Amino acid sequence: MGIETVVLLLEQSCLDDLLALTWDELYNGMEKGKFRQSRPQSDERLNRLFDIDCEAEILDWMDSVESEPSVNVKSSLQNINNGSEGLLKLMEWASPGQWTSWEARTYLYLDVALKREIANRDDLYSHSTWSQMIESLAGIPEEEFSQNVCLDWMDRRKELGETLDEAKDPKIIPTYEAHDRTSRLLVHTISRWNKEDGLTGIVGREHMDANKWGHGEFNIRNILNS
Template sequence: MAIEMQLHLVSISRVEELVAMPWVEVLLSMEKTHLRNIRPAIDSELLRGFDIDNEAEILDWADKQKLSDTTTVFQTIHNSWENGIITLKEACEGLLHFIKWASIGYWKALEGRAYLYLEPLMNVDSLSIQDLYEDEIWQQVRKELPSIVEKEYCEKVVLAWMKMRKEMNETLDEKSDPRILSTMQSHMRLSGQLHHLVSRWLEDDDLRLIIGGEHISFENWTFGNVPFHQIITHGLP
C-alpha cells in the first residue's frame, strides 16, 4: 500500500494565539466561522484543506471527546490527558487538528518517492524510511536546497528518477508505458512545491515545520524537532 508523508508549514504565532484562547470560546467561534480572519493566509503553491473542513475536524474531535473546561485550548487538552479523560494519542490528535488550522499549506509525497527529492542534496543510500521523518534531515534540506535554483533542482530530481528506472531495468519509453510522461510531470510539480516550501520556511521566522504521515502515530508527529507527546506533557517548543 502506498503511504504518504507530509510536511506542513505552520505559523507559530497563530498556533500560540489559538491554543491560548479559552476552550469554549474557540469552539463557539469556530461553529460560527468567526476565527477565519485570524487563520494564516494560504500559500497558493501548497496544499491546504478548506476552512470548513479544518473547522469540522476540530469540532468533530471535540464533540467526540466531550471535553469541558474553562481554561485555554492547550490546558484543556493537557488537563484532560493528565486526568485520564482522554489518552495521550487522543490528546495528540486533537492538538494536531488545532496546529494544522494554523498551517499556510503542506507538501505530500509517497514515502517510496521521497528519496528522489533528497538525492540531489545528500547521500540517500544511507537513509531509512524513519529518517524521512527526522527533523535533522529536513534541516539539512533547508540548508542545502536554497543553493539550487528551482528549475535546476526539479531537473536533478527528474534525472534521479530516470537513473533509478534504468537501474531497475524499467522503460523510459512513453510508447511502452503511457504513464511515463505523467509521472515525470508529477516529479517536476512535487519538486517545485518542495523547493517553494523550503524557501518560505527559510525566509519567514514565524513558520515552523511539522512532519508526519499516514502511518505515523499522532504522538510521533513532530513540531520542529519535538514529538507531539512531549508537547502535550511539556508545552509548545
C-alpha cells in the same frame, strides 16, 4: 495510492492564539466561523483544507472528547488521552498549506537533495535529516532541483532495465511531470520554512502517531509537555 509524507507549514503565532483560548471559546469560534479572518493566508501552490472542512474536523474531534469549558485549550489537550490528535488538527488550521508526496517518492527527493541514500523510514523522518534538508535546499532554484530529481529517476529506471519510451509505457510522462511538480513544491516549502520568521515545518506522515509529528520544540509531544 501510497502513504504520503507531509510537511505542514505552521504559523506559530496563530497556533499560540488558539491554544490560549478557553475550550468553550475555541468551540464556539469554530462553530460560528469567527477565526477565518485570522487564519494564515492560503499558499495557492500547496494543499490545505477549506475553512469549513477544517472547522468541521476540529469540531467533530472536540465532540468526541470531554473537557471543562472554562479551561484553556492547551491545558485541556494535555489532560486528554489523545490530545495530540487535537493539537495536530489545530496545526492544520494554523497552516498556510502543506507539501505532500507519496512516501516511496520522498526517498528519491531526499536522496538527491542530500546526495546520500536514505537508509530507512526512521532516517526519512529524523530531525537530523530534515535539518540537513533545510541547509541543502537553501537558495537552490526550483528548476535545478527538479531537473536533478528527474535525471536521477530516469537513471534509476535505466539501471533497472525499465523503458523510457512513452510509447511503450504511457505512465512515463505523467510520472515525470509528477516528479517535476512535487520536487519544485518541496523547494518552495523548504524555502518558506527557512526564510520566514514565525513559520516552521512540521514533518509527519499519514497514519503516524500524532505525538511523532514535528521535531525538537515543535514536536507535538514536546509542545503538550511544555
